[in-house]
Amino acid sequence: MLSLPYRGPPAVMEKVEKYNEICRRHHPINPDRPRAWYIWVFDNRENMQAALKELAEAELGLPVVVSGLFDEVAGCCRRAGTAAHTVNHSLGFWGKTEKLPPREILEITTMCGHGLVAPNLVRHLAEKVRLDEVSAASACQEMRMACICDIFNHVRAEELMGHLVEAIEEGRLAPPQPSREKGVAL
Amino acid sequence: MIIREDLCSGCLECLPYCPMEAIVEDAEAGRATIIEDECVECGVCYRARVCAPDAIYPQDLEWPRTLRMEFSDPSAPYMSPVFEHRVISRLQAELREMDRRQLLDRQGEALTISGRGTVEMKMNDVMGRFKRGRAGLAAEVGRPGVGARFRDVQVVTRALASIGVRFEPQNPLTDLMTDTQAGTLREDILSEKVLSCIIEFDVPLEALAGVLTRMKEVAQQIDTVFAVDLISVVDEDGSIPTVPIAASLGLEPSIAGKTNVGLGRPLASLD
Numbered sequence: 001m002l003s004l005p006y007r008g009p010p011a012v013m014e015k016v017e018k019y020n021e022i023c024r025r026h027h028p029i030n031p032d033r034p035r036a037w038y039i040w041v042f043d044n045r046e047n048m049q050a051a052l053k054e055l056a057e058a059e060l061g062l063p064v065v066v067s068g069l070f071d072e073v074a075g076c077c078r079r080a081g082t083a084a085h086t087v088n089h090s091l092g093f094w095g096k097t098e099k100l101p102p103r104e105i106l107e108i109t110t111m112c113g114h115g116l117v118a119p120n121l122v123r124h125l126a127e128k129v130r131l132d133e134v135s136a137a138s139a140c141q142e143m144r145m146a147c148i149c150d151i152f153n154h155v156r157a158e159e160l161m162g163h164l165v166e167a168i169e170e171g172r173l174a175p176p177q178p179s180r181e182k183g184v185a186l
Numbered sequence: 187m188i189i190r191e192d193l194c195s196g197c198l199e200c201l202p203y204c205p206m207e208a209i210v211e212d213a214e215a216g217r218a219t220i221i222e223d224e225c226v227e228c229g230v231c232y233r234a235r236v237c238a239p240d241a242i243y244p245q246d247l248e249w250p251r252t253l254r255m256e257f258s259d260p261s262a263p264y265m266s267p268v269f270e271h272r273v274i275s276r277l278q279a280e281l282r283e284m285d286r287r288q289l290l291d292r293q294g295e296a297l298t299i300s301g302r303g304t305v306e307m308k309m310n311d312v313m314g315r316f317k318r319g320r321a322g323l324a325a326e327v328g329r330p331g332v333g334a335r336f337r338d339v340q341v342v343t344r345a346l347a348s349i350g351v352r353f354e355p356q357n358p359l360t361d362l363m364t365d366t367q368a369g370t371l372r373e374d375i376l377s378e379k380v381l382s383c384i385i386e387f388d389v390p391l392e393a394l395a396g397v398l399t400r401m402k403e404v405a406q407q408i409d410t411v412f413a414v415d416l417i418s419v420v421d422e423d424g425s426i427p428t429v430p431i432a433a434s435l436g437l438e439p440s441i442a443g444k445t446n447v448g449l450g451r452p453l454a455s456l457d
Binding site: 002052055056059060061062063064065066067068069070071073074077080082083084085086087088089090091092093094095096097099100101106109110113114115116117118119120121123124125145146148149 | 201202203204205207228230233234260261306307308309310311312316322328329330331332381382398401402405406408409410411412413414415416417418419420424426428429432437438439440441442443444445446447448449450451452
């Protein structure tokens with residue numbers, strides 16, 4: 001869930017503070033890293049819906065965007081006393097898709113829409129998790145740090161990390177092979 | 187971004203952090219190095235604080251390399267002369283006075299509108315940018331995680347312009363065009379690489395199928411990928427008019443995405 005604007009006159013910023021206060025009260029998974037885009041990540045529908053309902057009742061007048069399953073978000077909107085206004089569907093990735101990393105990695109990296117979580121970092125950390133050098137939770141926190149908007153869902157990433165480690169163990173993904181040659185990327 | 191050879195210990199811990207795989211080992215020198223032409227100046231390696239001796243160094247950038255940062259680092263303000271008229275807030279003016287290292291250290295604490303695109307539908311309830319009877323479209327060239335040269339971006343903009351698409355004037359990419367009617371970009375930027383760059387526009391619903399078909403065709407002519415976003419105002423009965431049009435072309439709109447939940451006030455006119 002996010003709201004704009006991120007900066008404005010004091011009257012607007014008071015509303016933004018209220019928005020943050022309401023969202024924080026409903027247990028987002030990123031309460032410790034408030035960022036300027038006021039993105040709050042929830043790992044269950046109930047908490048998100050409760051936050052949305054309270055926001056609607058507060059009549060702050062700030063635009064709010066929710067990312068999630070369209071049907072579920074529409075239902076949450078109805079129960080919160082509002083309605084979906086505008087939607088943004090993805091039609092997928094077109095072009096040289098052979099350049100994309102394997103699906104198990106893409107599912108994690110695309111949780112940062114700006115593309116700041118590197119596929120090689122995911123591979124590298126998955127390998128460390130597989131070897132019990134770090135926990136999945138620590139690995140996902142490390143990935144989260146790269147996402148400066150903090151929209152990266154580290155709880156979901158932990159689930160996906162389990163699938164990724166399985167894929168590596170079953171030989172479905174190549175393990176990281178750091179380059180030892182000048183000018184040759186990983 | 188550069189790696190200072192006098193400081194790099196050769197531990198190579200920074201290599202996996204680069205989304206563009208631009209950090210590699212220089213085996214001869216026994217240290218990490220950055221392939222300058224592949225680096226998009228996103229700042230991830232610097233912000234990761236992975237380098238114990240602090241050898242990763244954000245050098246000052248000159249035009250047109252500045253575009254790499256403006257399009258790839260979401261916390262970067264407009265810095266390039268071409269965006270001069272877009273310095274819209276005191277905050278952005280303050281940020282322009284900082285050196286690169288100070289900017290990176292802000293770490294998103296003060297995110298501004300970056301070069302990558304506009305707020306698209308996020309404020310549509312109060313801005314009314316996307317109207318009923320129209321479809322918003324975005325081609326996020328280079329996304330996810332492949333990166334793009336402006337040369338490839340131009341292939342797409344020219345193809346779209348040839349069928350009458352008019353580009354979103356608030357999108358920074360439009361500022362980089364020498365001919366918006368033809369979708370032609372400045373010659374001096376074509377080799378620059380960015381993490382991603384959004385081409386934004388909207389079309390009448392009756393033109394949507396033709397535009398999507400042209401986008402499918404042009405996707406085969408570029409050396410990267412693009413993510414396609416389809417934006418629509420929701421009808422009063424809850425239906426979404428763009429979905430059946432996309433489906434008629436065999437496309438499957440995602441079941442998840444962004445919903446503007448209509449809490450902004452005052453509501454803008456959509457007619």
